[in-house]
Amino acid sequence: MKIVLQRAKNAAVSVDAEIKGQIDRGLMLLVGVTHEDTEKDADYLAEKIINLRIFEDENGKMNLSLKDTEGSILSISQFTLYGDTKKGRRPNFMEAAKPDHAKQIYDYFNEKIKTLGVHVQTGVFGAMMDVEFTNDGPVTLIMDSRV
Structure with a gap:
């Protein structure tokens, strides 16, 4: 999994x-899933x-976590995080998981966060979405479950 x-x-x-x-203070996540991702990655x-x-x-x-601040998460599915732009001018999305697998892992990920006591809002999986937010800091990190 990759997350911005x-x-x-x-x-x-x-x-x-x-x-x-929609959320107030917290984290906005763009979540990408690839073929090999499992619940362990989530x-x-x-x-x-x-x-x-x-x-x-x-x-x-920077000393406090989301849990410490009682913040929320807005989680957005984002298959384009697995776009490969090395060749040509059109991204190759072969590394993005098929929709059925991606949705299963994405839904599991959001439910896991909820079970850990954090409020989660989401977009609509597979839909064209408009996302608006105010980046605080700005603080932006790229995370990958493959270490």
């Missing part, structure tokens, strides 16, 4: 001008993300 994580002051996702998910990233110390404490140091 962005600390957000607020975030919202809409489909056909209808808001499907477990690893869910635990890592909610415990990353990327929020500022009273001294302005």
Whole structure:
């Protein structure tokens, strides 16, 4: 799994001008799934993300986690994270998981975060979505379950 994580002051996702998910302070995640990803990959990233110390404490140091700040997550499925642009001018998406597998792992990932006590909002899997958010910092990290 690949995830682009962005600390957000607020975030919202809409489909056909209808808001499907929205959060105040927390994290906006773009989540990509590849063929080999399993629930183990989702477990690893869910635990890592909610415990990353990327929020500022009273001294302005990144010392607090999402759980510490009681923030929320807006999770958006994003198969294009597995786009290969090395050859030609059109990305190759062969590394992106097929929709049935991707949806299963993506849904599991979001449910795992919920079981860890974090509020999660999502977009609509496979839909064309409009995502709006205010990046806080800016703080942006790229995470991969393959180490």
